[in-house]
Amino acid sequence: MDKNVQFKQIILATDGKSNVGIDPVVTAEEIHKKGITISTIGIIEGNELEQPIAEIENISTAGGGVSEVTDVINLSVTMELVTQRSIYKTIEHAVNKELKEILGTDLNHAHPETRKKITKVIDRFGEEAEVKCCILIDCSGSMAKKINIAKNSIINLLRVMKARKGKTEICVIGFPGKNGEHYSILCDFTQDLIELEMGLQKIKIGGTTPTASALQYASKVLLNEKNEFELENKGEFTENPILKDNIV
Amino acid sequence: MLKGINNILGKWNKNKYEILEKIGSGGIGEIYKAKDSKGNIKAIKISHDVTSITREFNIMKELSVLDGVPRVYELDDYYHKKRGTTLYFFVMELIEGNNLKEIIGKKNLSPREITGIGIVLLKNLRKIRDKGYTYTDIKLENILIDKVSHRIVFVDFGGVTNNEWGIKEYTPAYNILSWGVKIKYNSIESTIFGITMIMISLLFRRESNPLFENISDIIKRIKRLNIDCRFKKILIIGINAKYESIDAFIHQLNKLIVALNAPSKKTGNFDVINVFFILSLCIFLFVIIYGLNIF
Numbered sequence: 347m348d349k350n351v352q353f354k355q356i357i358l359a360t361d362g363k364s365n366v367g368i369d370p371v372v373t374a375e376e377i378h379k380k381g382i383t384i385s386t387i388g389i390i391e392g393n394e395l396e397q398p399i400a401e402i403e404n405i406s407t408a409g410g411g412v413s414e415v416t417d418v419i420n421l422s423v424t425m426e427l428v429t430q431r432s433i434y435k436t437i438e439h440a441v442n443k444e445l446k447e448i449l450g451t452d453l454n455h456a457h458p459e460t461r462k463k464i465t466k467v468i469d470r471f472g473e474e475a476e477v478k479c480c481i482l483i484d485c486s487g488s489m490a491k492k493i494n495i496a497k498n499s500i501i502n503l504l505r506v507m508k509a510r511k512g513k514t515e516i517c518v519i520g521f522p523g524k525n526g527e528h529y530s531i532l533c534d535f536t537q538d539l540i541e542l543e544m545g546l547q548k549i550k551i552g553g554t555t556p557t558a559s560a561l562q563y564a565s566k567v568l569l570n571e572k573n574e575f576e577l578e579n580k581g582e583f584t585e586n587p588i589l590k591d592n593i594v
Numbered sequence: 595m596l597k598g599i600n601n602i603l604g605k606w607n608k609n610k611y612e613i614l615e616k617i618g619s620g621g622i623g624e625i626y627k628a629k630d631s632k633g634n635i636k637a638i639k640i641s642h643d644v645t646s647i648t649r650e651f652n653i654m655k656e657l658s659v660l661d662g663v664p665r666v667y668e669l670d671d672y673y674h675k676k677r678g679t680t681l682y683f684f685v686m687e688l689i690e691g692n693n694l695k696e697i698i699g700k701k702n703l704s705p706r707e708i709t710g711i712g713i714v715l716l717k718n719l720r721k722i723r724d725k726g727y728t729y730t731d732i733k734l735e736n737i738l739i740d741k742v743s744h745r746i747v748f749v750d751f752g753g754v755t756n757n758e759w760g761i762k763e764y765t766p767a768y769n770i771l772s773w774g775v776k777i778k779y780n781s782i783e784s785t786i787f788g789i790t791m792i793m794i795s796l797l798f799r800r801e802s803n804p805l806f807e808n809i810s811d812i813i814k815r816i817k818r819l820n821i822d823c824r825f826k827k828i829l830i831i832g833i834n835a836k837y838e839s840i841d842a843f844i845h846q847l848n849k850l851i852v853a854l855n856a857p858s859k860k861t862g863n864f865d866v867i868n869v870f871f872i873l874s875l876c877i878f879l880f881v882i883i884y885g886l887n888i889f
Binding site: 419422423426427430434438454457458461462465466468469473495498502505506507508509510511539 | 649762764777779
């Protein structure tokens with residue numbers, strides 16, 4: 347396994363079910379095929395409906411990541427845990443694949459003594475890996491009371507991840523975005539806490555939950571295809587006003 | 595995980611354990627009280643997560659020689675037939691006692707006792723550090739006091755990392771980065787901060803939360819406390835992680851313990867003795883003078 351490998355992941359934090367656009371589970375599966383891991387965090391209050399939780403679990407399964415449910419008070423710890431666990435999951439997955447080729451067995455079936463050595467290697471990879479993490483934060487109306495804690499949790503995540511040896515870059519995308527858009531980028535990839543804090547101040551609350559288009563956008567940002575994506579979509583968006591103008 | 599299971603047999607070492615009761619559960623697994631084939635009582639930590647169990651066992655094995663760390667014995671697999679899955683476990687010493695959270699729920703600890711606990715914890719963490727590791731998940735629930743021997747031990751070594759590495763597991767109340775005291779992580783500073791916050795929680799008998807308070811609120815609360823001023827000063831230096839080393843922090847706490855043990859002029863008892871002494875002197879003089887007058 348290449349030591350300088352970059353881990354590209356999306357962390358989706360939401361308190362509800364997708365209600366606009368296509369099925370986010372299908373989107374997640376497509377994105378995962380491109381080498382991106384998608385993990386999810388469900389923010390709940392007391393006893394809530396099972397449905398949103400089922401959806402985010404399905405998204406993380408399709409996205410090859412992990413899924414956690416938390417109340418907003420414990421969001422910061424959960425965010426860090428999910429980020430780290432999904433990195434380790436990806437490494438374990440890759441290591442297991444190699445082991446199967448070399449030894450014909452994976453970690454789960456190896457002798458405990460062999461496992462000890464492998465675990466040490468996995469840990470070192472986890473510590474030194476370069477991580478690009480795109481956080482998709484739900485900014486729909488229901489998040490109003492939770493958004494301040496969510497902002498703090500994202501800042502805290504960068505602080506903690508920066509303590510690692512490997513480089514960490516975080517990008518934050520809010521969904522829905524301003525003026526009826528499905529998403530807006532709040533802070534592009536950065537290692538800088540102040541830049542991140544400034545970006546997070548731009549968060550605006552209100553609107554629907556277009557999970558699938560937000561996921562799609564996040565994957566483009568991670569793969570550096572953002573500009574193409576914006577152009578493609580601009581095409582679609584600009585057509586409508588022209589038509590309307592013509593009608594008027 | 596082992597609901598309805600009475601006995602487990604290790605796949606590799608072939609040791610058998612009788613499962614007695616579940617005594618706890620954490621982020622990655624569950625802990626059971628168990629009896630080995632010789633009748634000794636042990637604790638078993640079991641999980642689906644093979645890497646976490648292996649990692650924790652490795653680290654505990656290396657640290658097991660220290661007084662503040664439970665002994666560990668073996669690492670093995672158990673095949674759960676009914677569920678058709680393999681579970682991973684390790685066997686360790688059972689610590690019978692209460693954690694610090696349970697203790698403060700029941701009683702008030704004196705500043706002297708709290709200082710003593712602080713010293714033991716810091717010494718333990720210093721020794722763990724000397725072996726190359728940092729215990730990052732400092733919290734009340736992870737510190738146990740043995741009922742019989744009064745030994746103070748850390749439990750849950752899942753989040754332990756190499757000294758030069760970052761943090762994997764933490765609890766915001768005891769994590770220096772969550773409070774924003776320091777922006778750049780340093781394992782020594784984070785240990786000093788964590789133990790200071792433990793002592794503060796023990797003093798207030800409640801835990802603080804960086805979401806609702808900031809460090810200046812905590813310092814204000816410390817200043818208002820009715821405790822020795824030297825103790826307040828130590829806590830405020832600790833909370834700002836201003837000690838240059840763990841040893842320097844231990845040294846100050848040792849000095850404080852000596853000071854707290856020495857009789858203080860403020861205590862009420864001393865005044866009572868004083869009054870009694872003066873009174874008896876007066877009576878003595880009175881008797882002498884009265885006696886002299888008779889002759």
